[in-house]
Amino acid sequence: MTPLNVANAVLWIALIAVLLFVPAGTASWPQAWIYLIEFVAIGAAITVWLARHDPGLLRERMGGAFQKGQSLADRIFMSVMMLSWYGWIALMALDAKRWAFSHMPPAFNVLGAILIPLGFLFVWRVFRENSFAAPVVRIQAERGQHVVDTGPYAIVRHPMYSGSVVYLLGTPLLLGSWIGLAVLPLIVGALVVRIFIEEAALRRGIPNYDAYMRRVRFRLVPGVW
Numbered sequence: 001m002t003p004l005n006v007a008n009a010v011l012w013i014a015l016i017a018v019l020l021f022v023p024a025g026t027a028s029w030p031q032a033w034i035y036l037i038e039f040v041a042i043g044a045a046i047t048v049w050l051a052r053h054d055p056g057l058l059r060e061r062m063g064g065a066f067q068k069g070q071s072l073a074d075r076i077f078m079s080v081m082m083l084s085w086y087g088w089i090a091l092m093a094l095d096a097k098r099w100a101f102s103h104m105p106p107a108f109n110v111l112g113a114i115l116i117p118l119g120f121l122f123v124w125r126v127f128r129e130n131s132f133a134a135p136v137v138r139i140q141a142e143r144g145q146h147v148v149d150t151g152p153y154a155i156v157r158h159p160m161y162s163g164s165v166v167y168l169l170g171t172p173l174l175l176g177s178w179i180g181l182a183v184l185p186l187i188v189g190a191l192v193v194r195i196f197i198e199e200a201a202l203r204r205g206i207p208n209y210d211a212y213m214r215r216v217r218f219r220l221v222p223g224v225w
Helices: 003-024 030-053 055-061 072-098 106-129 159-175 178-205 209-215
Strands: none
Touching (some): 003 030, 072 178, 178 209
16 A cells, blocks of 8 residues: 555545535534444544555555546546435535434434445455455456356355445435435445446456356346346
8 A cells, every 4th residue: 555545545545534524514413423433443444454464455445536548428427426426425524513404313323324334344345255245346457357156256246236235325324314215225225236237347358258148147136226
């Protein structure tokens, strides 16, 4: 991990803090601090683990949202998704604090605080199994990318998205925003679109991916879809 990577990570956390506390109009928001602490602590733990056990994947993860070899469809998706996600964070801050529209029971905040690390734990399990789990859709021919069908990939074809849905669900619950929770299906819908973009690229670029799709029928939720 280079100093530039560290600087980018710090800037990203600072941006999230701005998107939370500026729209909220206050720094006196315990749920937002818990959210930031969880993200920093979990992100640091996963980064240290990757640095020790899979530096190749860490380089891919640190490569950013736009990389050489990435499909045009995925570049468009990432642009829209990043803007939407930042807007979602700011909207929840407005809703939960400045406007005070939402009044969520504290038990829901606690549940959200639990779901976020659980989701990231599942994502870490994906990283353990799949060294090609890059943040962008591109075939990593230089790293010998191949079909991974073990661990969580034996159950669903896109387990990282499954884990992402868990921590995304935890976010509006922890922050206490009913409006954020209402917007969540749109975020999940965008992930579904991304799944089709990714599968199209994998089918074109990786031998035997069609056979894997026949073996593992479900994309996101076992027994459902």
